[in-house]
Amino acid sequence: MKSQKLIEGKAITIYDIAKEAGVSPATVSRVLTNKTNVSQKKKDKVQALINKYDYRPNALARGLSDTKSKVIGIIAADIRNPFYAEVFVACEIAAKEAGYTVLLCNSFGLTELEEEQLDMLQQQKVDVIIQLGGRADDLISDQEYVEKVNSINKYIPMVVTGKLEGTQCYQVQIDAEKAAELVLEHLIGMGHKKIVLMGGRKTVVSTYAKYQEYKKILQKYSIDFHEDNVIEGNYDYDTGYASMNQLIDKKNLPTAVVAINDFLAAGVIRSLHEHGYVIPDDISVVSYDNVYIANMLTPKLTSVDYNYEDFGKALVETAISIVEKKQKPLLQKVIPTLVIRESSGVAPMHLN
Amino acid sequence: MKSQKLIEGKAITIYDIAKEAGVSPATVSRVLTNKTNVSQKKKDKVQALINKYDYRPNALARGLSDTKSKVIGIIAADIRNPFYAEVFVACEIAAKEAGYTVLLCNSFGLTELEEEQLDMLQQQKVDVIIQLGGRADDLISDQEYVEKVNSINKYIPMVVTGKLEGTQCYQVQIDAEKAAELVLEHLIGMGHKKIVLMGGRKTVVSTYAKYQEYKKILQKYSIDFHEDNVIEGNYDYDTGYASMNQLIDKKNLPTAVVAINDFLAAGVIRSLHEHGYVIPDDISVVSYDNVYIANMLTPKLTSVDYNYEDFGKALVETAISIVEKKQKPLLQKVIPTLVIRESSGVAPMHLN
DNA sequence: GTGAAAGCGCTAACAA
DNA sequence: TTGTTAGCGCTTTCAC
Numbered sequence: 110m111k112s113q114k115l116i117e118g119k120a121i122t123i124y125d126i127a128k129e130a131g132v133s134p135a136t137v138s139r140v141l142t143n144k145t146n147v148s149q150k151k152k153d154k155v156q157a158l159i160n161k162y163d164y165r166p167n168a169l170a171r172g173l174s175d176t177k178s179k180v181i182g183i184i185a186a187d188i189r190n191p192f193y194a195e196v197f198v199a200c201e202i203a204a205k206e207a208g209y210t211v212l213l214c215n216s217f218g219l220t221e222l223e224e225e226q227l228d229m230l231q232q233q234k235v236d237v238i239i240q241l242g243g244r245a246d247d248l249i250s251d252q253e254y255v256e257k258v259n260s261i262n263k264y265i266p267m268v269v270t271g272k273l274e275g276t277q278c279y280q281v282q283i284d285a286e287k288a289a290e291l292v293l294e295h296l297i298g299m300g301h302k303k304i305v306l307m308g309g310r311k312t313v314v315s316t317y318a319k320y321q322e323y324k325k326i327l328q329k330y331s332i333d334f335h336e337d338n339v340i341e342g343n344y345d346y347d348t349g350y351a352s353m354n355q356l357i358d359k360k361n362l363p364t365a366v367v368a369i370n371d372f373l374a375a376g377v378i379r380s381l382h383e384h385g386y387v388i389p390d391d392i393s394v395v396s397y398d399n400v401y402i403a404n405m406l407t408p409k410l411t412s413v414d415y416n417y418e419d420f421g422k423a424l425v426e427t428a429i430s431i432v433e434k435k436q437k438p439l440l441q442k443v444i445p446t447l448v449i450r451e452s453s454g455v456a457p458m459h460l461n
Numbered sequence: 462m463k464s465q466k467l468i469e470g471k472a473i474t475i476y477d478i479a480k481e482a483g484v485s486p487a488t489v490s491r492v493l494t495n496k497t498n499v500s501q502k503k504k505d506k507v508q509a510l511i512n513k514y515d516y517r518p519n520a521l522a523r524g525l526s527d528t529k530s531k532v533i534g535i536i537a538a539d540i541r542n543p544f545y546a547e548v549f550v551a552c553e554i555a556a557k558e559a560g561y562t563v564l565l566c567n568s569f570g571l572t573e574l575e576e577e578q579l580d581m582l583q584q585q586k587v588d589v590i591i592q593l594g595g596r597a598d599d600l601i602s603d604q605e606y607v608e609k610v611n612s613i614n615k616y617i618p619m620v621v622t623g624k625l626e627g628t629q630c631y632q633v634q635i636d637a638e639k640a641a642e643l644v645l646e647h648l649i650g651m652g653h654k655k656i657v658l659m660g661g662r663k664t665v666v667s668t669y670a671k672y673q674e675y676k677k678i679l680q681k682y683s684i685d686f687h688e689d690n691v692i693e694g695n696y697d698y699d700t701g702y703a704s705m706n707q708l709i710d711k712k713n714l715p716t717a718v719v720a721i722n723d724f725l726a727a728g729v730i731r732s733l734h735e736h737g738y739v740i741p742d743d744i745s746v747v748s749y750d751n752v753y754i755a756n757m758l759t760p761k762l763t764s765v766d767y768n769y770e771d772f773g774k775a776l777v778e779t780a781i782s783i784v785e786k787k788q789k790p791l792l793q794k795v796i797p798t799l800v801i802r803e804s805s806g807v808a809p810m811h812l813n
Numbered sequence: 814g815t816g817a818a819a820g821c822g823c824t825a826a827c828a829a
Numbered sequence: 830t831t832g833t834t835a836g837c838g839c840t841t842t843c844a845c
Contacts, residue, residue, distance in 0.1 A: 120583075120616050122838055133816045138840055145841095148814060163612065165584040169530060170838035172521040173821045180585075189546040189753075198541055198567060210581060213565045215550060229562060231472075232517040233532075260515065264472050346757050375757045382759055401541075402754060405698050405727045407734055474822055485832045490824055497825095500830060522822035525837045 123166065126158045141166055168210075172234055180210045181428050182230035182265075186218050186242035191400035192370070192415075193241055196270075199421020200239065207429055209236075216243050224257045231261055237428040238267045245278070246271035248312050266431040268424055271314045279431060281423045284442040285318035288413045291447040292367055292395050293326045295411070300456035301365040301393065302332050306339045307352050307377065309369035316369060319397075323367075337361070344369055349376025357384050364456040368396035371403045374410055378452070389454030399448050408451035415445050475518065478510045493518055520562075524586055532562045533780050534582035534617075538570050538594035543752035544722070544767075545593050548622075551773020552591065559781055561588075568595050576609045583613055589780040590619045597630070598623035600664050618783040620776055623666045631783060633775045636794040637667040640765045641674035643799040644719055644747050647763070652808035653717040653745065654684050658691045659704050659729065660721035668721060671749075675719075689713070696721055701728025709736050716808040720748035723755045726762055730804070741806030751800050760803035767797050 123141075127134040132151055139145045140155045147155075158164070172178035181204050185193040197213060204211045212235055216223040223243050230238055238261070244254045246269075255275045258267060267278045296304055306323055309316035320339060327334050340356070342348040349368055356362065357380065368374035374396035381388055388394055388408050396403070399414035420443045430437040475493075479486040484503050491497045492507045499507075510516070524530030533556050537545040549565060556563045564587055568575040575595050582590055590613070596606045598621075607627045610619060619630045648656055658675055661668035672691060679686045692708070694700040701720055708714065709732065720726035726748035733740055740746055740760050748755070751766035772795045782789040 120838095123840095124838080134839080135816060135818095135841080136814085139815085142840075146814065151815085165580055167525070167586060167838050168584045169521045169524040169586045170821090171840075173519070173525055173823090173837090174839045175841080176821070178521060187550075188540060189543060189550055191541060191543070194541040194546060198539075201567060210564070210585060211566075212562070214563075215553060228517055232520045233562060234519060234521045346753075372757070379757075379759050401698075402757070405724070405731075405754070407731050407759075472822095475824095476822080486823080487825085487832060487834095488830090491831085494824075498830065503831085519822050522837090523824075525821090525839090526823045527825075528837070 120167070121162050121164055126155060126162070126164055130154045130158050176234075177432070178234045178236055179208060180212050180233065180235045181425065182212045182214070182233065182235035182238040184214055184216050184223065184226050184230070184238065184240045184243060186216055188213065188215055191402070192398050195400065195415075195417040196241055196421055196424070199417045199419075200425050201421075202418075203422045203425035204429075207425065209425070209429065218243055220244055220251060220254055223254065227257060227261050231265060235265065236432045238265055239424050239428055240267060240269045240278075242270060245269035245273050246313050246315065248314050248317050250274040250276075266428075268428045268431070270424070279427050279437065280440045281420070281427050282440070282442050283315065283415045283420060284444050285315040286322040287442075288397055288415075288445045289319040289322035289367075290326060291413055291445065292397070293323065295447055295449065295453065296365045296367070296393060296395065296456075297326070297330050297332070299393070299454065301363075302456070303363040304338065304365045304367060305356065305363040307366050307368050308340070308342045308348050308373040309344060310341055319369075338363065342373075344373060346372045346376040346379075349373035350380050351376070353377040353380035357381075357386075362392065365393040365395065365453070368394065370398045371396050371400050371406075371410060371412055374412070374452075375402060375406055378406055378408075378410075388452050391457060393453040393456070395453050403448070403450065406452075411450045411453040412448055413445045414448050416443055419443050472519070473514050473516055478507060478514070478516055482506045482510050528586075529784070530586045530588055531560060532564050532585065532587045533777065534564045534566070534585065534587035534590040536566055536568050536575065536578050536582070536590065536592045536595060538568055540565065540567055543754070544750050547752065547767075547769040548593055548773055548776070551769045551771075552777050553773075554770075555774045555777035556781075559777065561777070561781065570595055572596055572603060572606055575606065579609060579613050583617060587617065588784045590617055591776050591780055592619060592621045592630075594622060597621035597625050598665050598667065600666050600669050602626040602628075618780075620780045620783070622776070631779050631789065632792045633772070633779050634792070634794050635667065635767045635772060636796050637670035638674040639794075640749055640767075640797045641671040641719075642678060643765055643797065644749070645675065645678045647799055647801065647805065648717045648719070648745060648747065648808075649678070649682050649684070651745070651806065653715075654808070655715040656690065656717045656719060657708065657715040658719050658721075660692070660694045660700050660725040661696060662693055671721075690715065694725075696725060698724045698728040698731075701725035702732050703728070705729040705732035709733075709738075714744060717745040717747065717805070720746065722750045723748050723752050723758075723762060723764055726764070726804075727754060727758055730758055730760075730762075740804050743809060745805040745808070747805050755800070755802065758804075763802045763805040764800055765797045766800050768795055771795050 123134045123137045127137045139147045140152050201211050214226040258276045262277050269278045311317045340352050395411040397413045399412035403410035403412040427437045475486045475489045479489045491499045492504050553563050566578040610628045614629050621630045663669045692704050747763040749765045751764035755762035755764040779789045
């Protein structure tokens with residue numbers, strides 16, 4: 110029953126095209142892949158049929174036969190987090206341009222799910238996996254997870270946004286030190302000396318890097334470092350709100366707060382509002398990520414933009430390079446930019 | 462070179478397992494699919510090997526052979542919009558439970574991209590496509606798109622969140638009328654009579670439905686309808702901000718604003734703040750979607766929750782039912798719920 | 814430049 | 830219950 114016209118619900122194949130064009134399936138395949146030479150005449154003929162029937166080669170069959178599926182698997186911690194959504198979209202666009210498809214799955218930060226998703230991606234025969242956040246962002250790599258990744262790595266290369274000690278994963282990171290530097294120089298330049306770091310856990314590579322840079326910069330400007338000025342916590346709105354409330358209760362107000370992300374900053378802002386403080390006159394609030402909420406808060410947030418487009422592009426280019434056996438450095442960093450809006454200003458004089 | 466132990470970088474196959482277990486590949490396949498009966502003894506033996514090698518069947522080969530890939534394609538307008546992110550995540554979870562994988566792509570609301578994504582999904586041999594928003598949400602269906610969908614539909618069934626006149630798509634919608642009713646009864650119950658509908662275009666089915674319901678409810682409570690009280694626009698923060706500013710300039714303040722979504726409401730709130738109005742004492746603001754920002758604004762937003770988990774589940778169940786030839790109604794609606802927070806209150810007396 | 818044919822890893826129909 | 834075998838739709842040697 111092969112090579113027949115479009116039966117209802119039956120997709121046409123390379124054989125149908127070949128038959129009608131009076132060539133062999135191999136020739137059709139050649140014009141499809143555009144690799145070997147085919148005479149212009151046959152090429153045109155085949156192409157015409159392809160257009161006529163709106164023919165699309167079966168990606169499954171392709172993947173099966175040449176063991177390259179042209180699919181990039183992406184594991185994100187949580188796509189509902191706009192940070193990951195931005196990165197994912199950037200990856201999707203970059204991948205599409207290179208002729209690749211992306212397959213997304215969420216791990217919700219659960220090690221167990223992360224491993225399951227790894228299995229799923231392997232099963233789907235993706236060519237390479239990009240992991241956004243999750244276990245790969247831990248400062249101390251989880252040993253069980255490292256083993257899992259190593260076993261996957263036998264077949265599928267991986268790119269991660271953090272690091273994974275003891276694995277062969279490529280790393281494409283946002284330059285967290287640079288991000289911290291941008292924020293701190295901005296604040297210090299406006300006379301701030303008492304700066305609180307709020308939110309995030311030092312067990313996360315990027316958070317730890319920011320913390321280290323903070324100490325370094327303070328030293329550079331001969332400002333004393335106090336452990337009190339670093340308040341660890343989660344990465345969400347509630348943490349920002351609660352932490353700021355506590356700080357206010359203690360009557361130990363800094364002149365500036367650096368929130369680990371925009372969500373947290375939103376909580377900080379709410380707390381300050383409720384207590385009647387004016388931003389940035391009484392206190393400056395800045396943060397990282399620069400997702401759309403930075404623009405929606407009152408006052409609008411000064412935030413470090415991670416250049417998502419570049420980040421996604423670097424991630425995907427690296428992934429594809431590995432698949433196509435091209436050289437890429439094992440570690441790359443993308444440079445962030447500071448976007449200054451309304452929430453940061455000169456340190457209040459009476460506190461200096 | 463077949464049936465050999467794990468060569469570096471070479472995944473093991475059903476043949477490897479079969480050989481080592483001393484059974485035929487078919488038997489291994491049987492325990493994998495768990496359909497036909499296999500003697501407990503062989504089943505155990507095979508299962509043991511599967512565990513030993515952490516063997517995963519090649520999804521491509523599976524899809525090729527039985528023409529079911531067990532993949533659901535999802536086209537979202539923009540995953541960076543938390544509304545779609547919520548729905549997508551709900552779909553992903555529901556799909557995983559049913560043994561399906563989801564393949565996401567963004568159309569950014571561009572007809573052209575939407576059609577390309579459709580092609581891509583067809584090429585990837587997804588079993589069914591779920592379209593979230595986009596062209597399928599137009600009140601008047603785009604004829605070119607309808608044709609495209611019809612041509613895809615010959616091979617792949619589709620589920621949409623809007624409608625697509627002239628196609629065979631199943632519809633799973635949020636009950637927009639109910640959503641509007643919830644909001645309006647809430648406001649009217651608190652004495653509001655001058656209620657402005659803000660944002661959204663009537664060319665979108667769900668927006669249009671809300672508009673119709675608004676007229677209906679006003680009539681029910683014998684409140685005069687004024688076309689002025691319906692302000693169309695986009696679906697974003699800036700639109701809310703600008704529209705509210707205009708309203709204030711005109712000194713034509715209502716006692717309540719119903720924003721088409723939480724983003725828009727955020728803009729409205731900013732505008733009101735800047736002009737010194739107190740929410741909800743001077744004016745109430747409510748909206749639709751109830752994404753996380755509703756909780757992050759000051760005051761916290763009263764918003765209609767679309768019950769994303771149910772919505773995603775209904776979408777996926779419908780999709781799978783079609784694939785598995787089970788009966789499902791062509792049109793289903795999921796019922797929303799009102800979440801009352803701080804932004805809505807009794808209408809100011811002096812305006813009544 | 815082109816065709817024939819093998820094979821990618823799996824499932825399902827058919828025998829036994 | 831189990832094995833044999835024929836594809837699924839494509840790419841890729843290998844001849845010609």
